[in-house]
Amino acid sequence: MEIAALVSGGVDSSVVVYRLKEMGYDPTLFYIKIGMEDKNGYIDCPAEEDIEIVSYIAKKYGCRFEIVSLQDEYWNSVVRYTIESVKRGLTPNPDMMCNKLIKFGCFDEKWGHHFDKIATGHYATTTEIDGLTWLSTAKDRVKDQTYFLGQINYLQVSRLMFPIGNLLKSEVRAIAAQEKLPSAQRKDSQGICFLGKINYNEFIERYLGKKEGLIVELETGNILGKHQGYWFHTIGQRKGLGLSGGPWFVIKKDTNRNIIYVSKGYNTQYQYGDVIDLQGFSFITKDIWGDSEDEKEIMFKIRHTPEFTPGKISKIGDIYHIQSEKPVQGIAAGQFGVVYDKECRLCLGSGMII
Ligand SMILES: Nc1ncnc2c1ncn2[C@@H]1O[C@H](COP(=O)(O)OP(=O)(O)OP(=O)(O)O)[C@@H](O)[C@H]1O
Known part of the structure; x- marks a missing residue:
């Protein structure tokens, strides 16, 4: 069986390569460039260090390794979707769209279709029942990443393999240490890849600008302060409102009038x-x-x-x-x-x- 392993330089996908070799496969490793390089160097993912680590892993296990770019595709699908959603007052989920449209979408169309299976370091499993493949949860309940895979379709799930889905994160880290993988001590990646090191608010401001509006207490209608645009705020958000005497939570947004409604206290029913x-x-x-x-x-x-x-x-x-x-x-x-x-x-x- 020919396997394409998606490897990011993180500890999970590094251990995927070890597991695949252990199972007797000879995977081809793919690093996908999705962080956006731009003229100002404004948005970038820390790709160089990642690529160095993946090259090392490829050499160590004697695997073919390709670096491929889906930067334009990422921009045209995931980033566009994110900005459009935020503009409409919605809370987007770029990670879910990245799995559906990029890792298992464009990647498969361009390179993955040459392989029988695509392996990733997601904490998830697949289960065969009556000849059908189901996405199923990981052994490590805390790390389980099926939420991020909830938008994939049947064709995608039936081509996927999750070689670490039956391991606990602690077991993955132990394998990485025992194998002396350079990624053994790396921290887990947090959130949205394309933002790389830049701040989410800076990213949003760059595309949607600023527009001052009011912060209003939901129950009383009292004006508590000002914000710089409803697009910087998410339902349930607590931090970053700049209000004293809290905690305050964002409960509602009026996108037409650019008003953020908040309510006070951890137990506010409106939350x-x-x-x-x-x-x-x-x-x-x-x-x-x-x-x-x-x-x-x-x-x-x-x-x-x-x-x-x-x-x-x-x-x-x-x-x-x-x-x-x-x-x-x-x-x-x-x-x-x-x-x-x-x-x-x-x-x-x-x-x-x-
Ligand atoms: N740039 C990339 N190129 C190739 N595959 C990637 C890339 N980013 C993520 N992946 C794949 O998607 C999986 C889940 O990505 P996620 O961002 O959740 O990483 P993670 O949980 O920190 O895992 P890892 O430790 O492998 O980075 C990774 O394990 C890897 O298989």
């Missing part, structure tokens, strides 16, 4: 909700409910967290409606609701929160 409506829901493997209008018991996540929340899902027209068993914090339109079976084992699919 929580128990109804989540999902638009454009897509099943990864198959639609297991069809047109049945009955409620089904599920587990779900509305962001990448270790906890799954229990709830009931039903289909109302084109919308999948989740009634959560307990209040959840910071339900942000634009983010994805990812749905799992009751046992938190299979990842069924996802839709965008409206």
Whole structure:
């Protein structure tokens, strides 16, 4: 079997190469350049150090290694989507779009299709049931990354391999140390790759500018201060509001009037909700409910967290409606609701929160 291994220079994908060799495969390693280089050197990912590490790993295990670029594709899909979403007052998820459109989309169209499988260092697994492949959760519940994979489709999941999905992060680190991999001590990457070292607010300001607006207390209508544009703020956000006497949380945004509504205190009821409506829901493997209008018991996540929340899902027209068993914090339109079976084992699919 011919395997393309996506290797980033981080500890997880380095150990993927070790595991594949251990299983007797001879993978070809691919480093994808997606950080954007630009004339001002404004946006860049720390690619050089990553590439050095991947070259070392390739040499150590005697693997072919290719550096490929999907910078334009990344710009035209993921970055554009991110900016458009933020402009509409939504909370985007670039990491999910990067998996769907770049790592398993454009990469596959250009290079991956020459291989039988694509292997990554995601903490996830696949499960075969009655001849179908399902995306399933990782052994390490805290590191589980299926949330970020919730938008992929059947063709993609059936071509994927997650060689470290059955290991705990501590076991991955132990292998990296034992193998003396240069990535053994590297910190986990945080968040959105294309931002590299630059700050998210700087990135947003560059594309959407600034526009002063009011910060208003939701309950009283009192004006508490000013902000520089609703696009800098996310539902559920606490830090960076510049208000005293908090904690204050962003509860609502009026994008037409450029007003941010906040509420005070950790226990403010406005921070929580128990109804989540999902638009454009897509099943990864198959639609297991069809047109049945009955409620089904599920587990779900509305962001990448270790906890799954229990709830009931039903289909109302084109919308999948989740009634959560307990209040959840910071339900942000634009983010994805990812749905799992009751046992938190299979990842069924996802839709965008409206
Ligand atoms: N620039 C890249 N080129 C090739 N593959 C990548 C790249 N960035 C990420 N990947 C792949 O996607 C997986 C998940 O990426 P993520 O950004 O979550 O990294 P991570 O969890 O820190 O893992 P790692 O330790 O391997 O960097 C990686 O393990 C790797 O297989």
